[in-house]
Amino acid sequence: GNSVTQMEGPVTLSEEAFLTINCTYTATGYPSLFWYVQYPGEGLQLLLKATKADDKGSNKGFEATYRKETTSFHLEKGSVQVSDSAVYFCALPRGAGGTSYGKLTFGQGTILTVHP
Amino acid sequence: EAGVTQFPSHSVIEKGQTVTLRCDPISGHDNLYWYRRVMGKEIKFLLHFVKESKQDESGMPNNRFLAERTGGTYSTLKVQPAELEDSGVYFCASSPFATGELFFGEGSRLTVL
Numbered sequence: 001g002n003s004v005t006q007m008e009g010p011v012t013l014s015e016e017a018f019l020t021i022n023c024t025y026t027a028t029g030y031p032s033l034f035w036y037v038q039y040p041g042e043g044l045q046l047l048l049k050a051t052k053a054d055d056k057g058s059n060k061g062f063e064a065t066y067r068k069e070t071t072s073f074h075l076e077k078g079s080v081q082v083s084d085s086a087v088y089f090c091a092l093p094r095g096a097g098g099t100s101y102g103k104l105t106f107g108q109g110t111i112l113t114v115h116p
Numbered sequence: 117e118a119g120v121t122q123f124p125s126h127s128v129i130e131k132g133q134t135v136t137l138r139c140d141p142i143s144g145h146d147n148l149y150w151y152r153r154v155m156g157k158e159i160k161f162l163l164h165f166v167k168e169s170k171q172d173e174s175g176m177p178n179n180r181f182l183a184e185r186t187g188g189t190y191s192t193l194k195v196q197p198a199e200l201e202d203s204g205v206y207f208c209a210s211s212p213f214a215t216g217e218l219f220f221g222e223g224s225r226l227t228v229l
Contacts, residue, residue: 032216043120043220044159044207093216094161102147102214103172106159 002027006090006107013080013114021075021110023064023090033057033066033073034091034104044089047075080114087111118142120221122208128227134196137224141190141210148191149211149218150183154204162206165191166214198228 007022025033035047035057048057050066050073057064062077075088090107121140129135141148150162162181163173167188176183180199185191195202205225209218 034216036218036220038220041222043222044209044218045220046217049216089159091216102149102211102216102218103161103164103175104216104218105161106151108156108158 001095002031002092002105004090004092004105004107007110008108010111010113013112015082015114015116016079017114019075019077019080019084019112021088021090021112023073023075023107025071025073025090025092027071027092028095030068031093033064035062035064035073035075036089036091036106038087038089038109040086047088080112082114082116085112085114120208120210120219122206122221122224124224125222126225126227128229129198130229131200132197134194135198135226137193137195137206137208137226139191139193139208139210139221141208142219145210145212145219146188147211147214148185149209150191150193151207151209152204153207153223154201159207162193164214195226198226200228202226203228 004025032051034049036044037047038044048059050057053068055066087109091104094103123138148165153159161175164171165185182194205223207223209220
């Protein structure tokens with residue numbers, strides 16, 4: 001099945017710093033890729049996604065580009081805020097084929113803490 | 117619209133006891149998933165319901181785990197008997213379509229002593 005390797009962290013930054021969280025994957029074909037975020041006391045929620053190579057997903061100032069040549073989907077934000085403190089998970093479908101959608105393989109999660 | 121709700125938020129039981137976790141998905145979502153995160157490791161897929169039918173239960177760790185989804189609405193995950201290694205956070209998620217865009221509950225933390 002598909003797999004994902006995610007930068008573990010934790011990551012601690014000052015407000016307005018640049019953020020990169022690395023994510024690389026191994027997959028059959030070219031599946032959709034996802035970043036989920038879990039804010040304190042909440043469930044995971046979809047942050048952004050990309051459905052094909054060279055697609056850029058973006059949301060809330062975060063971006064990630066689907067790079068098939070490097071099998072990567074790194075998460076970036078130019079200027080983080082205290083409210084971005086959360087756990088970030090990279091994910092992709094467990095296997096090939098449409099029936100795998102919704103059944104995801106997740107990275108280990110990266111804890112981000114942003115200080116004022 | 118109410119989100120995915122899970123109950124209990126935290127359960128502490130002794131090894132050998134039984135625990136039942138409940139998940140209420142978003143109304144109208146046919147797809148319901150259970151995931152588990154053990155000791156800060158990656159979140160792992162357990163099983164997938166489409167309405168009341170189990171579509172895939174390949175992630176269930178062993179036969180001590182039993183999941184049901186009554187009438188295609190809420191779902192329960194029973195662990196019987198619980199072992200120490202079952203401790204972790206159990207997440208439920210739902211979606212209207214199997215696209216990978218899941219709506220998660222806050223999770224049920226299980227501690228087995």
